[in-house]
Amino acid sequence: MDKVISRLEEWIVAIVLAVMSIIAFVNILSRGLANYSLSFTEEITVNLFVLLTFVGTAIGVRQSAHLGFTLIYDRVNHSLKRVMTLFVGLMMVLLFGTLLYFGIQMVSFQIEMGQRTPSLGWPQWWFSLAMPVGALLCLYRTLQVTVKEYREHNVKGEQKI
Incomplete structure (x- = not known):
């Protein structure tokens, strides 16, 4: 299942x-050659950029490629690392859970109101x-990722290989 979701994310991006x-x-060719701007392209591009950002973020989280400041994390013992x-996982769940909740609310409202x-x-x-x-x-x-990182350290604090 994870492989399917990974491929789906990559294909979407x-x-x-x-x-x-x-x-x-x-649009650039249209403006340069015909002196005519395709105004609707901005609408599509901006909205697709939102999708690109979210799915790209999911890929970044999957690959642990997000920016991080690890000075403190690298210097503490294994128990504190856990x-x-x-x-950090809880804070990220709270953030994405909030975005999910309000995203569903927004989509429901737009469907209900018939927004175009x-x-x-x-x-x-x-x-x-x-x-x-x-x-x-x-x-x-x-x-x-949170479960994976948490499990990387066993109870004695030794890192599993």
């Missing part, structure tokens, strides 16, 4: 980045789904 690049390139790992995008007139919730879906992926990856 690749496809979204390709679509954004193509749209931006076509406590710090749980604390300004330029294309598409349902706004299509784009807004990026927030709860991305937050759910980040939440899953946070739990996965």
Whole structure:
């Protein structure tokens, strides 16, 4: 299951980045050659960027590629490292859980109100789904990484290899 989610994340990022690049390139050509701007492209690009950010964050959490300040963590004993790992994991779960909750609320509201995008007139919730879906992926990856890091140290404080 984890492999499927990993591939899905990577494909989403690749496809979204390709679509954004193509749209931006076509808009540049349109402005340069025809002196005509495709205004709707900004709407699509901005909304796809949100999806790209969330899914990219999930990949970053999965690969432990997020920025971190480890000076204190590196100098404490293994028991305190376990406590710090749980604390950081809990804070990340709280963040992504909050984003998931409010993302679901936002999408529900947009569906209920029938909100549409300004330029294309598409349902706004299509784009807004990026927030709860991305937050759910980040939440899953946070739990996965926290459990993995916590288990890396056994009860005696020796690091497992």
